[in-house]
Amino acid sequence: MSRMFGRRTGEQEQRDELLSAYLDGQLSAEEQARLEARLAADPALKAELDALRRTVALVRDLPPVPVPRNFILPQEAVRRQPVSARPQPAGRRRRAWAAPFLTAATAVSSLLFVVILAGDLLFAGARMGAFAPAPEAALEAEAPQAAMEPLPAAATVVVEAEAERAMPAPTTLPMPTEAPKAEPAEAPVEAIAEAPAEAAETLEEEPAEETGADASTAAPPAAGGAPIEEPPTPAATASPHKAAEVGVKAGEAADEAATEADSDRATADADRASEAEEGLALASQPLARRAISPWRIAEVILGLLTLGLGLVTVWAWRRAQRASTADGQSPPRHKRG
Amino acid sequence: MDEASLINAAQQGKVDAFNELVLAYQQQVYNLAYRIMGDPASADDVTQEAFISAFQSLPRFRGGSFKSYLMRITANGCYDELRRRKRRPTTSFEDFGEDMDEEANPALINGSEGPEKHAERREVAHMIQGGIETLPPDQRITLVLADVQGFSYQEIAEATNVSLGTVKSRLARARGKLRDYLRSQGELLPARYRL
Numbered sequence: 001m002s003r004m005f006g007r008r009t010g011e012q013e014q015r016d017e018l019l020s021a022y023l024d025g026q027l028s029a030e031e032q033a034r035l036e037a038r039l040a041a042d043p044a045l046k047a048e049l050d051a052l053r054r055t056v057a058l059v060r061d062l063p064p065v066p067v068p069r070n071f072i073l074p075q076e077a078v079r080r081q082p083v084s085a086r087p088q089p090a091g092r093r094r095r096a097w098a099a100p101f102l103t104a105a106t107a108v109s110s111l112l113f114v115v116i117l118a119g120d121l122l123f124a125g126a127r128m129g130a131f132a133p134a135p136e137a138a139l140e141a142e143a144p145q146a147a148m149e150p151l152p153a154a155a156t157v158v159v160e161a162e163a164e165r166a167m168p169a170p171t172t173l174p175m176p177t178e179a180p181k182a183e184p185a186e187a188p189v190e191a192i193a194e195a196p197a198e199a200a201e202t203l204e205e206e207p208a209e210e211t212g213a214d215a216s217t218a219a220p221p222a223a224g225g226a227p228i229e230e231p232p233t234p235a236a237t238a239s240p241h242k243a244a245e246v247g248v249k250a251g252e253a254a255d256e257a258a259t260e261a262d263s264d265r266a267t268a269d270a271d272r273a274s275e276a277e278e279g280l281a282l283a284s285q286p287l288a289r290r291a292i293s294p295w296r297i298a299e300v301i302l303g304l305l306t307l308g309l310g311l312v313t314v315w316a317w318r319r320a321q322r323a324s325t326a327d328g329q330s331p332p333r334h335k336r337g
Numbered sequence: 338m339d340e341a342s343l344i345n346a347a348q349q350g351k352v353d354a355f356n357e358l359v360l361a362y363q364q365q366v367y368n369l370a371y372r373i374m375g376d377p378a379s380a381d382d383v384t385q386e387a388f389i390s391a392f393q394s395l396p397r398f399r400g401g402s403f404k405s406y407l408m409r410i411t412a413n414g415c416y417d418e419l420r421r422r423k424r425r426p427t428t429s430f431e432d433f434g435e436d437m438d439e440e441a442n443p444a445l446i447n448g449s450e451g452p453e454k455h456a457e458r459r460e461v462a463h464m465i466q467g468g469i470e471t472l473p474p475d476q477r478i479t480l481v482l483a484d485v486q487g488f489s490y491q492e493i494a495e496a497t498n499v500s501l502g503t504v505k506s507r508l509a510r511a512r513g514k515l516r517d518y519l520r521s522q523g524e525l526l527p528a529r530y531r532l
Contacts, residue, residue, distance in 0.1 A: 013510060020509035024483075026490060055516040058465050058530065059484040063458070067367045068381060071388050072356040 102313040113302040120295040373415040387411040409496040468518040476511035
């Protein structure tokens with residue numbers, strides 16, 4: 001008996017499919033002719049066909065079952081589903097479609113965000129050249145200090161951090177005097193490379209904040225970047241040219257912070273800082289600004305977009321789930337009478 | 338009123354108009370549900386829910402065959418109920434009043450058919466129904482739509498939302514399994530019904 005049903009081979013199923021379609025006249029003329037030729041030659045196959053035909057006939061002959069009662073809808077049962085509830089199915093369908101779509105959109109947006117972020121970091125790395133690990137520690141040590149300063153705007157962070165270093169001119173002036181020795185290029189370079197990265201990370205973590213808030217959170221690392229120029233002091237050269245370069249980088253860092261803050265005052269301040277430098281410094285600065293800000297803008301926009309999409313997606317899935325739960329619930333039941 | 342006007346009125350929320358459609362189709366809907374579910378109580382529930390659901394989603398109905406629309410809703414209702422039952426198999430089939438067996442309905446006795454033949458037919462119908470209930474839901478619904486309701490492959494494909502090829506293979510498997518089942522019950526079948 002168990003051989004009869006339960007274990008049916010693929011061959012049997014293929015055969016049954018052919019026979020079943022034949023019974024319904026669903027085979028092409030060519031298939032039908034071929035099967036009829038086989039049936040004429042193969043009594044076993046003919047017997048299978050007959051058994052199948054009789055089975056179908058038995059099912060077709062099943063007597064109709066009389067309805068036990070009328071299934072007319074009571075007025076009040078339908079009234080309980082007001083007109084406002086009726087357009088709902090269409091809405092549900094739309095939401096059911098929206099949830100997967102939004103999921104895909106969120107995925108694409110976050111992927112883009114990661115790509116842009118990676119691109120920014122890679123390009124920043126390429127721009128700045130080799131990384132020196134030591135200043136990183138210095139940055140970490142100094143950054144909190146700058147961050148602790150109770151300041152309202154990024155621009156002031158920069159300014160006051162500089163003021164602490166004690167000098168009339170902004171950021172850059174202390175450098176020639178305090179940091180007079182070799183390999184200085186690497187430290188500021190790292191500082192600048194780190195600052196954008198940190199700023200980007202901060203932005204990534206809190207993309208929902210207003211731009212102003214973003215800028216002020218981004219500012220401390222940038223401000224922290226400027227003071228780093230000091231630690232390499234013992235190894236630094238006295239070369240005024242190098243020192244000037246160092247200063248330029250510091251100016252750039254300050255400038256970045258200013259750009260982030262989008263504050264006129266900050267820009268003016270940073271501009272003053274760079275104006276204090278030689279012409280070559282002025283030449284390189286706009287280049288740096290132009291190279292970095294589009295990335296940053298893209299990161300901020302994509303970050304916000306991803307977060308927004310993510311929230312909407314979660315909301316959409318919740319709605320879809322609720323809708324399907326509601327669907328699954330039985331409509332008002334009526335006592336059989 | 339013809340069917341189109343009734344549908345139109347029902348789409349406006351007129352329950353009376355819809356109830357005329359209920360009366361016209363309840364026999365077919367109940368039969369489909371009964372053959373798929375295999376017991377009167379479940380068939381009753383599925384039928385009632387199918388009509389309520391059909392009324393509620395009627396504004397979405399965009400022409401075409403109203404019968405197919407109803408059958409699709411009913412088949413879906415059966416499918417959901419079978420899945421639910423599979424998840425929580427609480428009551429056995431025997432618990433659903435055997436004594437309510439509607440094939441025992443005396444009204445079904447064909448005038449030209451003696452009581453013995455009627456009893457025989459009942460027995461066969463009972464066995465076939467038992468065979469249908471051994472089939473998995475997809476195949477069961479396909480077989481009932483095709484061989485009890487007389488739907489075309491195309492109509493079944495639309496009602497169950499699958500391709501023609503899937504209909505073809507589900508139907509073949511269902512028929513093949515039912516044939517094997519009836520063979521296995523061979524000696525219980527009256528001689529003239531044996532395969």
